[in-house]
Amino acid sequence: MNAATRIFSVYVSDFAIELRDDGNQYSGDGRLVCRQRNYDSLFKFAKSMALNYAIPLRDYTRSEAQYQY
Secondary structure, X not given: OXXXXXXXXXXXXXXXXEEEEOOOOOOOOOEEEEEEOOHHHHHXXXXXXXXXXXXXXXXXXXXXXXXXX
């Protein structure tokens, strides 16, 4: 999947806001909140949600490593 066709998603779980690359299978129990192609806009949206919910933001889009903000 090239960068032009990649879609990213934001999920809300009990413990975090999760930012995911839709190329990977999601196996958690989170609720899908938003999906779009523009990573930067989606990241800002997810970060804002994490602050409003007072829970961590976990970014699983960059590599196999888990990022937490």
